[in-house]
Amino acid sequence: MKIEIVKNKEEGAKVAFQLIQKATNEGATVFGLATGSTPETLYKELRSSDIDFSDKIAINLDEYIGLDSDHPQSYKTFMQKQLFEKKPFKETHIPNGMAPEETEVKRYNDILDKHPIDVQILGIGTNAHIGFNEPGTSFDTKTQKVELTEETIEANKRNFDSEKDVPKSAYSMGIASIMAAKKIILIAYGQNKAEAIAKTVNGAVNEDVPASILQKHSDVVIIVDEEAASQL
Secondary structure, three states, X not given: OEEEEEOOHHHHHHHHHHHHHHHHHOOOOEEEEOOOOOOHHHHHHHHOOOOOOOOOEEEEOEEEOOOOOOOOOOHHHHHHHHHHOOOOOOEEEOOXXXXXXXXXXXXXXXXXXXXXXXXXXXXXXXXXXXXXXXXXXXXXXXXXXEEOOHHHHHHHHHHOOOHHHOOOEEEEOOHHHHHOOOEEEEEEOOXXXXXXXXXXXXXXXXXXOHHHHHHHOOOEEEEEEOOOOOOO
16 A cells, blocks of 8 residues: 655646556556546546557446436536546546436346456545445445445535435445455545544554555555554
8 A cells, every 4th residue: 555645636636547447558457436526527538648548448436316317416527527528538437326226236246247447546434434334334346335434425415406305215335345456545635534544554553544444455555645644
């Protein structure tokens, strides 16, 4: 596990971009992507670069259940605006939030089996969730339907008109799915992520701290600003 401490989001984006560019130059073809505010500066960096994803595959971590792909707050819409419109991939895969659980879980697991991820981008929740895998999630999980905690709903409500509009469940890659990636880049900014980062890096590996499993991965880079690193 390598820790990169940066001054701000813009510097963090440049560090993450360099890692992605290096992986691409070394033959990486499948990229696991994250949503939320954390990777936005990275996606801005990618949009303004000359990197070519037209022969690459993108597989997203998660999607809200109950939101159509065209919904303004769906993660598909987010990815279109943040990256795909400017940097098209050969294939993009995002869970279908309107599909029945059994068929969608199987479909997404099949995609992951067919396209092993070379580089996985992650954010982290204040409770150390990765993807939408909340505390207590088994480390053995693959794609699954998850019920979101009140903490996660509270964190996400800023993107909706009111809290009642925030979906209460999502489809998410499981922790085992995430750990199967060859390289993982976790990005975190801000004081509110400091405790989660400290537990991830220095705490015991247990399912109450989902991101702590990253200690067991052979190639993880954690990019944090000084605030997020303040408890290390």
